[in-house]
Amino acid sequence: MKALDDVSFSIEQGEVVLIVGSSGSGKSTLLNMIGLLDSPTNGNILIDGTNTTTLSDNQISSFRNKKLGFIFQFSNLLTDLSVLENILLPIQIAGSELSSEKDAIDLLKAVGLEDQVYKRANKISGGQAQRVAIARGLINRPSIVLADEPTGNLDSVTSQTIVDLMKSMAKKLNQTFVIVTHDRQHFGEVDKVITIKDGKAFQDEEASTMEITV
Amino acid sequence: MKLAKRMLFNKRGSLIGAVLAVTIGILVIHVNFVIFQGLFDAIVRDISEYRNGDVLVTNEDDYIDKSDSTIVRFFERISYVEAATPRLSSTAEMEITKNGKLIEKTRIPVVGVDPFTDIRASTVHETVTEGTYVFSRNSIVLGNTVANDLGGAVVGDNVKVMIIDRWGEEQTKRFTVSGIAKSPGGQGFDYSAVMHIDTLRDMTDRVDQTGSIMVKLNDPSKAFEVKEFFLASFPNDDFLAETIEESAEQQLAGFRSGIAMINMIGYFGMMSSAFAIVTIQMMLVNGKTKEIGVMRAIGAKRKDILIIFIFQGMLIGAIGAGVGTATGLGYTIYAKETKMSFNNSLPLEVSYNWEKIIQTALASFVLAIIASLYPSYRATKLLPVEAMRTG
Numbered sequence: 218m219k220a221l222d223d224v225s226f227s228i229e230q231g232e233v234v235l236i237v238g239s240s241g242s243g244k245s246t247l248l249n250m251i252g253l254l255d256s257p258t259n260g261n262i263l264i265d266g267t268n269t270t271t272l273s274d275n276q277i278s279s280f281r282n283k284k285l286g287f288i289f290q291f292s293n294l295l296t297d298l299s300v301l302e303n304i305l306l307p308i309q310i311a312g313s314e315l316s317s318e319k320d321a322i323d324l325l326k327a328v329g330l331e332d333q334v335y336k337r338a339n340k341i342s343g344g345q346a347q348r349v350a351i352a353r354g355l356i357n358r359p360s361i362v363l364a365d366e367p368t369g370n371l372d373s374v375t376s377q378t379i380v381d382l383m384k385s386m387a388k389k390l391n392q393t394f395v396i397v398t399h400d401r402q403h404f405g406e407v408d409k410v411i412t413i414k415d416g417k418a419f420q421d422e423e424a425s426t427m428e429i430t431v
Numbered sequence: 432m433k434l435a436k437r438m439l440f441n442k443r444g445s446l447i448g449a450v451l452a453v454t455i456g457i458l459v460i461h462v463n464f465v466i467f468q469g470l471f472d473a474i475v476r477d478i479s480e481y482r483n484g485d486v487l488v489t490n491e492d493d494y495i496d497k498s499d500s501t502i503v504r505f506f507e508r509i510s511y512v513e514a515a516t517p518r519l520s521s522t523a524e525m526e527i528t529k530n531g532k533l534i535e536k537t538r539i540p541v542v543g544v545d546p547f548t549d550i551r552a553s554t555v556h557e558t559v560t561e562g563t564y565v566f567s568r569n570s571i572v573l574g575n576t577v578a579n580d581l582g583g584a585v586v587g588d589n590v591k592v593m594i595i596d597r598w599g600e601e602q603t604k605r606f607t608v609s610g611i612a613k614s615p616g617g618q619g620f621d622y623s624a625v626m627h628i629d630t631l632r633d634m635t636d637r638v639d640q641t642g643s644i645m646v647k648l649n650d651p652s653k654a655f656e657v658k659e660f661f662l663a664s665f666p667n668d669d670f671l672a673e674t675i676e677e678s679a680e681q682q683l684a685g686f687r688s689g690i691a692m693i694n695m696i697g698y699f700g701m702m703s704s705a706f707a708i709v710t711i712q713m714m715l716v717n718g719k720t721k722e723i724g725v726m727r728a729i730g731a732k733r734k735d736i737l738i739i740f741i742f743q744g745m746l747i748g749a750i751g752a753g754v755g756t757a758t759g760l761g762y763t764i765y766a767k768e769t770k771m772s773f774n775n776s777l778p779l780e781v782s783y784n785w786e787k788i789i790q791t792a793l794a795s796f797v798l799a800i801i802a803s804l805y806p807s808y809r810a811t812k813l814l815p816v817e818a819m820r821t822g
Contacts, residue, residue: 254728254816275732282730293725310730
């Protein structure tokens with residue numbers, strides 16, 4: 218049985234794209250493939266002109282680090298580190314500091330957490346953690362930020378705050394967001410919605426620069 | 432590195448467990464060394480102090496015929512030599528009358544000493560716990576065990592000593608007990624009697640003969656040089672000169688293998704510590720599965736994950752080696768300062784073997800790293816999605 222079959226779509230720079238579908242439809246699998254956390258048995262995933270399916274394990278890691286940002290359902294912050302250290306983690310993994318602390322603090326200001334900089338990640342609320350995760354996803358200026366059910370674990374008020382924050386960051390930074398959600402209505406108007414049903418993708422709009430074929 | 436440190440230090444229980452494992456491994460080796468090497472060195476010390484000196488001169492076949500004062504003077508002109516003294520040995524039968532009852536004891540080792548030079552070259556006189564050391568030709572010092580066997584002989588008692596001379600004739604002489612010798616651990620002359628060397632020479636009819644010359648050095652490390660110099664100076668005599676290692680070899684050979692076995696047990700203990708570290712590191716990896724997944728997802732390579740856990744192994748090794756060495760040294764200092772002994776046995780001769788101390792610390796450090804390799808490798812094998820789901 219195939220989790221995804223004959224899926225082909227393109228995403229343009231700066232777009233906010235929602236991937237929706239019922240539980241078990243394959244939307245998270247699709248996001249994992251775009252995020253190079255999983256690989257297709259057949260087909261290509263092209264990001265910024267690179268066919269990612271041909272990359273080695275190390276190249277995939279570097280690619281994920283430089284070109285992709287991740288926001289997970291449960292924020293997945295490292296509880297051993299402070300808020301600031303969590304945001305700086307992708308930079309440290311890349312091995313470059315490059316005035317990144319200032320960037321991290323600017324991002325924390327942008328997500329409204331400038332007063333939580335040195336707090337341990339396990340001492341902040343779920344909503345705050347998700348905002349830190351957004352900042353961490355953006356710190357490397359990735360080509361795409363991939364968010365897997367980013368509001369799935371939050372109450373509706375906090376969820377709306379997170380959605381608004383992601384949309385505003387996308388607009389402000391001209392940042393591409395690909396968001397998996399089962400909560401379509403929270404997001405209001407977005408650039409594109411891809412619906413996954415029985416492993417197949419149905420798209421409400423077309424674009425051309427970023428091509429994903431599975 | 433910071434993350435590796437935080438991950439480890441935030442799991443205090445695991446950290447303490449791992450550090451304790453290394454610490455105990457090192458401590459076992461230190462304790463073994465202090466006790467068994469200390470015991471070995473104490474026996475060497477006592478053999479050297481009481482019987483063989485740092486250099487022991489005998490005749491290859493029989494007794495030394497050259498004048499003992501000539502040889503003693505020769506040695507005392509060497510700057511490394513503190514003193515030299517002649518000794519003569521035989522066996523005797525003793526009789527004592529206590530409370531009207533005659534008590535006999537046979538085959539008692541008898542040592543003849545020159546009281547004037549002996550107290551400079553040996554510390555046997557310090558083992559005389561009651562009375563005084565041999566001071567005249569008719570005084571005798573009885574070992575504690577001999578005194579007990581003679582019905583509790585005490586200072587001032589009169590004993591009859593019978594010795595078979597070189598011609599097979601029995602020679603008898605009466606002595607006054609001047610002292611009772613008792614040494615810790617019985618390494619001294621507890622089972623012997625000590626008399627004036629000239630008296631023993633007379634009784635054995637070995638006038639001008641000497642059994643051995645015991646040489647005490649002010650720098651024992653020069654024993655070989657002194658021995659070689661002596662042999663070269665008397666090329667035409669049948670002298671046999673031996674350092675303490677050579678002269679006591681027979682007595683110490685068995686002990687040496689015992690120490691080697693005990694050291695092996697210590698190193699096996701250290702191996703157990705390594706297994707404990709593997710287990711604890713595996714627990715750390717299992718406890719951090721989600722974090723490993725997240726780090727891999729945001730771009731950490733397998734190598735990065737490997738480095739984190741190996742660095743943790745290095746931290747455990749370094750802290751464990753530090754704490755273990757400090758604890759071990761603490762025990763060593765305690766043993767040395769308190770002149771540790773067990774059940775009134777001889778006090779341990781505790782020494783600081785820095786080479787071994789550093790070697791043990793380094794071995795445990797390296798072992799902790801090696802023990803971290805498998806858990807670290809396991810951590811690198813985790814797939815990001817699976818790891819995040821599991822954690």
